[in-house]
Amino acid sequence: MKLDIQGHSGCDIVIVHNDNELRIHKSTHDPNYVPRLINQANKQIEASKREYQNIRIPFIFEVEHTDRDATIKMEYIYSKNFIEYFENAGFEQIKYLIGAIKYFIDLEINASTIQTVPSCVLTDKMADVARKVSKNKHLQDDEKALELVELSKQVMNSVGDMVMPVGTCHGDLTFSNILFNGNNYYLIDFLDSFIESPLLDIVKIRQDTAYLWSTLMYGKPFDKVRLSIVSEKIDKAIDEYFSAKYEWYRKYYMPLQLMNFLRILQYGHEEKVITYLKQVIEGQLSIINNPKNA
Amino acid sequence: MMTLIVPIAADHSDYVKKLPQPFRFDDEGTMFCVKAITGLPMEEIKDIYFVILRDHEERFMLSEQLAMQFRKHNLKNAHVTILDHHTSSQAETVACAIRMNGIKGIVFVKDADCYFSTDEILPQNGVAIYALENLPIVDPQHKSYVAVDDMFYVTNIIEKRVVSHFFSAGGYCFEDADEFCDYFDRLKDYSPLYLSHIIYAMLLDKRIFRPIEIDNYQDWSVAVKLV
Numbered sequence: 314m315k316l317d318i319q320g321h322s323g324c325d326i327v328i329v330h331n332d333n334e335l336r337i338h339k340s341t342h343d344p345n346y347v348p349r350l351i352n353q354a355n356k357q358i359e360a361s362k363r364e365y366q367n368i369r370i371p372f373i374f375e376v377e378h379t380d381r382d383a384t385i386k387m388e389y390i391y392s393k394n395f396i397e398y399f400e401n402a403g404f405e406q407i408k409y410l411i412g413a414i415k416y417f418i419d420l421e422i423n424a425s426t427i428q429t430v431p432s433c434v435l436t437d438k439m440a441d442v443a444r445k446v447s448k449n450k451h452l453q454d455d456e457k458a459l460e461l462v463e464l465s466k467q468v469m470n471s472v473g474d475m476v477m478p479v480g481t482c483h484g485d486l487t488f489s490n491i492l493f494n495g496n497n498y499y500l501i502d503f504l505d506s507f508i509e510s511p512l513l514d515i516v517k518i519r520q521d522t523a524y525l526w527s528t529l530m531y532g533k534p535f536d537k538v539r540l541s542i543v544s545e546k547i548d549k550a551i552d553e554y555f556s557a558k559y560e561w562y563r564k565y566y567m568p569l570q571l572m573n574f575l576r577i578l579q580y581g582h583e584e585k586v587i588t589y590l591k592q593v594i595e596g597q598l599s600i601i602n603n604p605k606n607a
Numbered sequence: 608m609m610t611l612i613v614p615i616a617a618d619h620s621d622y623v624k625k626l627p628q629p630f631r632f633d634d635e636g637t638m639f640c641v642k643a644i645t646g647l648p649m650e651e652i653k654d655i656y657f658v659i660l661r662d663h664e665e666r667f668m669l670s671e672q673l674a675m676q677f678r679k680h681n682l683k684n685a686h687v688t689i690l691d692h693h694t695s696s697q698a699e700t701v702a703c704a705i706r707m708n709g710i711k712g713i714v715f716v717k718d719a720d721c722y723f724s725t726d727e728i729l730p731q732n733g734v735a736i737y738a739l740e741n742l743p744i745v746d747p748q749h750k751s752y753v754a755v756d757d758m759f760y761v762t763n764i765i766e767k768r769v770v771s772h773f774f775s776a777g778g779y780c781f782e783d784a785d786e787f788c789d790y791f792d793r794l795k796d797y798s799p800l801y802l803s804h805i806i807y808a809m810l811l812d813k814r815i816f817r818p819i820e821i822d823n824y825q826d827w828s829v830a831v832k833l834v
Contacts, residue, residue, distance in 0.1 A: 400765070400768065401763075401765065401768065401770055402763070403754055403762035403763030403810075404762060404763065404807070404810040404811045404813075405762060407811055536765075536766060536767075537797075538794070538797040538798070538799065538800055538801075538804050539765070539766070539804060539807060541797060542794065542797075542804060542807060542808045542811065543811070546808075546811045546812075
């Protein structure tokens, strides 16, 4: 059966019958990706040791690997994807989801420590993005994209050292990595992050709530108006909650969200997606340079 | 007391030559859009606005016909609001009617292509609901569905997806006309925008909606298609 949400990791996903149980086998045959997949498994195992109320982590039975291959064998979750869930969810289910996201990120914040992330982390990453954009054949002659990269460099150079919680995060907390099973939300596809901060998880979730990123990957027809209404509601609730609580969120959310979209842009190859990303990045630069445009 | 709005400002290529269905007459000589409101408790309604398009007005001389219908049914508080341009949604038609007529307070919106009767409409946010199993013929694609909890509070309203055995029967009560317009303004750039989207956005913001129980539901849009 074809999955409705397309992933980008390049891993093979197979559903395996094991006695009367279903299991997911996620594997890679790319030697370069093996250490990354093992890290993801370790991150998922670590995360599953904590209690998150309605947020759950699929149980990993086994991680098998050689130098060339790796397979994670984990619990299969009967679930809906976020679009099917939002298309059916009543207001109280959305309220539970908002509460669960806040609770999960607050736990991550509590499990982290406030640290100084040196300015070079951001500027080096920006240099890496600029390099990848200049080598991407779909972007290297795109004047607008190159202009946006130059403007983004100025933003990243002005951020300076960042003081924020560092220690734990999911790493790719988009809606496409959440499986919806009633009022239980299962997190999958943990990923290493260039800053292991809960702030990066807020950035990722708002990649979907504020910018509807994962809906671009969805192939079936759906009620776009309803999804936009739900996303807007979740986005406002998350933004208000963390804005009121944390200065580091108010200060660094926008530059890190800009970096997040630049990191997607650097691999862009579909015209539709590149056009969308340029619009988003231009809007973000406009807000950063003049917060009244928010 | 509340204001009743009957939006009939949808345009369709068929209407160039053909009278829109809500302006046709039943066997007793009553226009369907007027018949659509005759099951409502009129003692709770202070003003009634039938919202039509200028194009339809000029083509079919509707306001004169409606005036005769108002006399026939003794609707002394009924008015015709004419919009110069067709709207993109029923919600926009309602918002235009509210603004053009300076309507304040409670608004009841009644679809013109169906009938139901009810004894009472409480002055609160509400959605008229009817059980699918009461219908001999169902056209499930053209309805929105309403989920209610055990204590009869609306928990969800969904366009064209059968998530409940109650469907929205074409009557919507909003306790504050200004608030309705605020929500419309917030959502007006979305398309296609349905009243169910406005209600869902209000539910997400903790506005309370109660179901309005109705009887004798008739869906003329289905009847027309079947003919």
